[in-house]
Amino acid sequence: MARTGGELVATALQRAGVSHVFALAGGHIDPTWNAAKRLGITVVDVRHEAAAAHAAEGWALATGQPGVCLVTAGPGLTNALTGIANAWNSGSPLVCIAGAATLRGQDTGEVESLDQLDIVRPVTKWARRVYHADRIPEYVDLAFREATTGRPGPVYLELAIDLVHSVVDEETVQSPVAAASLARGGAPADADVARALELLAGARRPAVVAGSGVWWAGAGEELRMFVERARVPLVTRQAARGIVADDHPLCFGQDWQNIVYQADVLLVVGKQLDYFFGYGFFPHLDHMIQIDVNPREIGRNRVPVSLGMVADAKAALRQLSEKAEPLATDEWISSLRGQRERIAAAKQELARSDAVPLHPLRVCMELASLLRRDATVIADASNMLMWTNATFPAYEPGRTPTMGNLGCIGHGIGFALAAACARPGTQVVWVVGDGSFGFHAMELDTAARFGLPITTVVLNNLGWSAQWVPLGVRHYERMAPAFDGEGILVERPEELRPALSRALAAEAPAIVNVLVDPAAEYFPGRSFRGAG
Amino acid sequence: MNRELLTQARDGLPPRLNAGILMGDGGFCVLGWMLLTAGFHPITLYSNTLGVVHPELGGPAVDVVARVYGLDRDAVIGLGELNDATPVGERVEAVRRQITELLDAEPSR
Numbered sequence: 001m002a003r004t005g006g007e008l009v010a011t012a013l014q015r016a017g018v019s020h021v022f023a024l025a026g027g028h029i030d031p032t033w034n035a036a037k038r039l040g041i042t043v044v045d046v047r048h049e050a051a052a053a054h055a056a057e058g059w060a061l062a063t064g065q066p067g068v069c070l071v072t073a074g075p076g077l078t079n080a081l082t083g084i085a086n087a088w089n090s091g092s093p094l095v096c097i098a099g100a101a102t103l104r105g106q107d108t109g110e111v112e113s114l115d116q117l118d119i120v121r122p123v124t125k126w127a128r129r130v131y132h133a134d135r136i137p138e139y140v141d142l143a144f145r146e147a148t149t150g151r152p153g154p155v156y157l158e159l160a161i162d163l164v165h166s167v168v169d170e171e172t173v174q175s176p177v178a179a180a181s182l183a184r185g186g187a188p189a190d191a192d193v194a195r196a197l198e199l200l201a202g203a204r205r206p207a208v209v210a211g212s213g214v215w216w217a218g219a220g221e222e223l224r225m226f227v228e229r230a231r232v233p234l235v236t237r238q239a240a241r242g243i244v245a246d247d248h249p250l251c252f253g254q255d256w257q258n259i260v261y262q263a264d265v266l267l268v269v270g271k272q273l274d275y276f277f278g279y280g281f282f283p284h285l286d287h288m289i290q291i292d293v294n295p296r297e298i299g300r301n302r303v304p305v306s307l308g309m310v311a312d313a314k315a316a317l318r319q320l321s322e323k324a325e326p327l328a329t330d331e332w333i334s335s336l337r338g339q340r341e342r343i344a345a346a347k348q349e350l351a352r353s354d355a356v357p358l359h360p361l362r363v364c365m366e367l368a369s370l371l372r373r374d375a376t377v378i379a380d381a382s383n384m385l386m387w388t389n390a391t392f393p394a395y396e397p398g399r400t401p402t403m404g405n406l407g408c409i410g411h412g413i414g415f416a417l418a419a420a421c422a423r424p425g426t427q428v429v430w431v432v433g434d435g436s437f438g439f440h441a442m443e444l445d446t447a448a449r450f451g452l453p454i455t456t457v458v459l460n461n462l463g464w465s466a467q468w469v470p471l472g473v474r475h476y477e478r479m480a481p482a483f484d485g486e487g488i489l490v491e492r493p494e495e496l497r498p499a500l501s502r503a504l505a506a507e508a509p510a511i512v513n514v515l516v517d518p519a520a521e522y523f524p525g526r527s528f529r530g531a532g
Numbered sequence: 533m534n535r536e537l538l539t540q541a542r543d544g545l546p547p548r549l550n551a552g553i554l555m556g557d558g559g560f561c562v563l564g565w566m567l568l569t570a571g572f573h574p575i576t577l578y579s580n581t582l583g584v585v586h587p588e589l590g591g592p593a594v595d596v597v598a599r600v601y602g603l604d605r606d607a608v609i610g611l612g613e614l615n616d617a618t619p620v621g622e623r624v625e626a627v628r629r630q631i632t633e634l635l636d637a638e639p640s641r
Contacts, residue, residue: 261592281591282591283591284591284592284595386552386553519620521550521551521552521620522550522551522552522553528593528594528608528609528612528613
């Protein structure tokens with residue numbers, strides 16, 4: 001049977017278990033696009049390729065499985081680059097399939113012709129161009145293996161327009177042998193596990209920090225078992241948020257600084273020693289124990305690590321929990337709970353504020369009180385993270401994706417589209433500043449076309465607060481009717497709860513534009529006396 | 533006490549100090565400002581910041597400020613607490629007065 005290159009791509013995606021592809025149409029990818037639809041893959045066509053890549057990463061963050069974006073040649077790929085780079089910095093598995101100018105047309109001045117491979121190489125784990133249609137299934141399969149094994153990350157596969165239109169006899173196409181299992185990394189040595197437990201047993205204030213690597217390894221259950229058996233307090237960061245629920249008696253959410261700076265021995269699992277984690281430099285610690293599948297991560301930034309294990313988080317945590325004994329941590333845990341209550345009280349005080357313009361913490365707390373336990377809240381980026389980080393609990397994994405350390409802004413609507421596709425019928429909220437809203441607000445049209453009732457809450461402080469560059473009062477809520485949705489302006493405290501309730505109940509995308517105090521400050525929850 | 537550095541931090545205080553975060557979009561708290569004045573730039577953002585990143589000199593913010601400025605730890609804690617407890621409009625002046633008191637309490641040699 002004769003098959004086009006595009007059909008071979010789509011069939012290979014289906015075999016890889018792909019149900020959704022985030023894409024923007026273009027002539028260079030038509031055969032793949034059409035074949036994917038014929039096979040029942042949902043092609044979520046967005047309004048800008050960056051959103052396609054952000055949504056593909058959002059799919060991975062929401063489901064733990066690699067997300068796929070399909071973009072056309074030239075500007076299609078360059079537009080997607082920011083989303084790919086974001087996934088690269090965060091270590092999220094993403095497969096980008098791009099069209100390209102013809103294989104015959106290199107250096108002829110052909111439209112949308114660009115050296116795409118060289119552009120994507122610095123921000124991908126693996127990048128390839130396919131030269132022969134009969135090898136397409138093999139390369140698609142490789143792309144998924146590369147994206148998901150070891151430290152996950154984005155991969156790139158390029159197929160020229162003449163390749164996806166070419167026709168081959170299916171009999172000549174050999175599909176790859178499926179790998180029986182795709183282990184992400186090895187198990188640690190027994191002696192190292194014993195040493196880790198010994199160091200923890202010698203601690204007065206031990207703590208565990210779980211990062212995205214725990215989510216990608218599917219090690220949530222092993223993590224919970226370990227902290228329960230050893231009775232060690234836990235904080236979760238980035239994609240690990242919710243992997244153990246924030247209301248678990250041993251989980252202290254993401255307020256990592258309060259705990260890390262008081263701990264004496266720290267077990268860090270699958271967390272990059274990066275900007276979002278003080279670069280891992282905590283000289284007050286007696287010991288840091290580190291488990292990471294990425295060998296380059298152990299002791300990064302010249303951090304003194306007492307014991308580093310290059311290992312799969314799932315295997316390591318399982319071994320640790322099998323051998324763990326309960327530690328004498330009652331006093332330490334009790335002290336942390338007291339601190340948590342003090343911080344919660346400080347937050348509640350601000351949350352009761354009737355000030356006009358509204359305090360952003362009040363908006364976030366009011367919103368949080370209206371959300372169901374399985375809601376997804378995407379806190380976009382930048383200054384507003386001060387309030388969202390302090391507000392939205394994570395009860396399940398994949399529910400609170402936020403900014404990566406690339407520092408993207410505006411990407412949150414891509415994450416929201418993916419979460420709404422992955423979990424239809426659940427609440428999906430995009431909380432965003434007015435500056436970031438402008439980047440990809442047009443994706444609310446995508447949400448409308450696909451029947452995704454995403455609630456957008458704009459914390460509108462009238463400008464770019466990073467540099468205090470004013471944008472002025474803008475009626476972003478008026479955009480909603482253009483997408484068959486409802487828009488509500490909130491200026492006063494008494495308007496807030498009814499507006500949020502109405503937006504959350506809507507069956508179409510809704511925008512709640514809340515004018516918040518540009519001079520609002522972060523809640524005063526820190527304790528200098530607890531640090532050190 | 534490093535009088536020269538402390539004087540420099542006091543005299544260069546920005547027009548606005550924030551509360552609750554060492555350094556974030558929009559400004560610094562007094563400890564963040566003192567760290568910046570002393571040359572510490574890469575500080576973790578967007579949370580309840582208490583720590584300083586530096587390969588050799590980093591650690592809890594209170595300890596780093598105390599060490600670099602040659603101040604008692606309690607004096608640094610006092611500055612941080614004053615910062616967070618004072619309304620924004622009065623904060624810079626309150627902090628400036630407190631630093632002046634610290635300088636006056638230890639005459640220069």
